[in-house]
Amino acid sequence: MLEGKIVLLGISGGIAAYKSAELARLLVKEGCTVQVVMTEAACEFISPLTFKTLTGRPVYCSLFEKSHSSATAHIDLAREPHLALIAPATANIIGKIRAGIADDLLSTVLMAMDRGRSPVIFSPSMNSTMFSSPAVRDNIKVLRQRGYLVVEPGEGFLACGEVGEGRMVEPPQLVTYLKSIIAREEGDYTGLTVLVTAGPTREPLDPVRYFGNLSSGKMGYALARAASERGARVILISGPTALDPPEKVHLSLVSSAREMYHAVMEEYPNVDIVIKTAAVADYRPEECFPEKVKKGKEIEVKLVRNPDILKELGLNKKGQFLVGFAAETEDLLDNANKKMKEKNLDMVVANDLGVEGAGFATDTNVVHVLYRDGFVEEFPIMDKYQLSHLILDRIISLRSS
Numbered sequence: 476m477l478e479g480k481i482v483l484l485g486i487s488g489g490i491a492a493y494k495s496a497e498l499a500r501l502l503v504k505e506g507c508t509v510q511v512v513m514t515e516a517a518c519e520f521i522s523p524l525t526f527k528t529l530t531g532r533p534v535y536c537s538l539f540e541k542s543h544s545s546a547t548a549h550i551d552l553a554r555e556p557h558l559a560l561i562a563p564a565t566a567n568i569i570g571k572i573r574a575g576i577a578d579d580l581l582s583t584v585l586m587a588m589d590r591g592r593s594p595v596i597f598s599p600s601m602n603s604t605m606f607s608s609p610a611v612r613d614n615i616k617v618l619r620q621r622g623y624l625v626v627e628p629g630e631g632f633l634a635c636g637e638v639g640e641g642r643m644v645e646p647p648q649l650v651t652y653l654k655s656i657i658a659r660e661e662g663d664y665t666g667l668t669v670l671v672t673a674g675p676t677r678e679p680l681d682p683v684r685y686f687g688n689l690s691s692g693k694m695g696y697a698l699a700r701a702a703s704e705r706g707a708r709v710i711l712i713s714g715p716t717a718l719d720p721p722e723k724v725h726l727s728l729v730s731s732a733r734e735m736y737h738a739v740m741e742e743y744p745n746v747d748i749v750i751k752t753a754a755v756a757d758y759r760p761e762e763c764f765p766e767k768v769k770k771g772k773e774i775e776v777k778l779v780r781n782p783d784i785l786k787e788l789g790l791n792k793k794g795q796f797l798v799g800f801a802a803e804t805e806d807l808l809d810n811a812n813k814k815m816k817e818k819n820l821d822m823v824v825a826n827d828l829g830v831e832g833a834g835f836a837t838d839t840n841v842v843h844v845l846y847r848d849g850f851v852e853e854f855p856i857m858d859k860y861q862l863s864h865l866i867l868d869r870i871i872s873l874r875s876s
């Protein structure tokens with residue numbers, strides 16, 4: 476996957492720069508051409524000679540180096556790579572790129588890169604208090620909004636002696652991540668049809684009232700967008716939301732659980748992957764009053780069961796890959812696991828509704844992903860679009876294994 480790719484490895488000045496030597500070695504082993512650009516501070520931590528030896532290429536550290544064959548070296552360096560990885564990325568380089576400051580070779584090259592063509596990925600590494608400071612959090616948020624990719628750092632012992640979030644992700648994991656980025660760029664979902672359900676359902680009580688829930692559709696729409704960007708034909712079956720549908724996605728609007736059931740069942744035989752993010756009402760009023768219910772004496776509403784769409788899909792599976800979501804307020808993993816078995820799913824994405832930034836109507840989510848073999852993967856808080864790509868990475872690699 477990485478063979479033949481040109482990777483710009485940007486190294487800024489942090490202690491984790493020693494890990495970048497291993498990263499460069501692994502990338503070369505994968506068949507990449509690795510072009511290293513270091514900041515002055517990075518050169519204090521590790522010698523450019525190390526990278527020159529590992530990559531077999533000159534290493535650039537300054538805008539005004541005599542060894543540059545061209546007067547516009549920063550533009551040449553920006554044009555060549557298929558992607559750029561800044562590892563470690565310090566608070567300084569993150570802040571500079573957010574603010575548009577290009578005052579050394581690395582920041583100038585990054586600013587000159589055409590991100591429509593070459594993704595730029597930051598792998599932060601810093602003290603945990605720095606990482607959680609409002610300035611760094613805000614800079615990362617803005618970079619992501621502008622299309623840069625920022626890998627969440629790991630937790631553990633930091634060089635400063637503290638324990639917390641801020642460790643640079645280990646080189647083998649970064650290599651795996653780069654592979655998934657290249658796969659996305661190359662359209663790894665081309666030829667596949669993905670059905671996504673999103674949003675809430677509305678279960679009518681009378682012509683103007685319904686039973687509903689807080690789902691905004693953000694999770695499902697983000698998944699539909701990400702799958703479409705990766706080349707899939709996407710069918711988005713959505714309950715009522717205030718969102719604009721992603722481009723190139725076939726949108727089917729429904730309201731109640733029963734409408735969603737019929738829409739899903741009609742498409743099911745012709746799809747490869749189903750991702751059910753919709754918050755489907757398990758119950759509906761048995762009776763929908765034909766006229767608006769007037770206030771007066773108390774009324775009793777009998778609720779009856781709606782069809783369990785996902786269970787039905789699981790029972791009638793003919794090669795489709797089925798992904799369920801589980802929204803839980805207690806016993807997250809046990810309940811999610813139960814759903815996987817009861818509904819014959821291939822994967823469950825479980826959000827713990829008690830965690831801040833997770834679940835309904837937020838821009839972010841915090842999930843555990845459960846697999847059929849019992850493995851459970853925990854993801855840190857991230858925006859729903861970024862999470863969508865990670866979920867799609869997992870689905871595609873399981874389908875092809």
Ligand code: PMT
Pocket residue numbers: 673674689690691692693694695732751752753754755756757781782783784785786798799800801802803814826834835836837
């Ligand atoms: O839309 P957002 O505001 O972005 O919020 C996202 C979300 C919280 C809605 C989403 O992340 C999520 O968790 N969706 C599933 C919510 C849910 O209904 O969970 P559940 O545990 O009740 O259902 C489990 C699975 O069965 C779900 O995939 C659901 O789509 C499916 N189901 C449930 C009931 C039913 N009658 N039919 C179904 O197909």
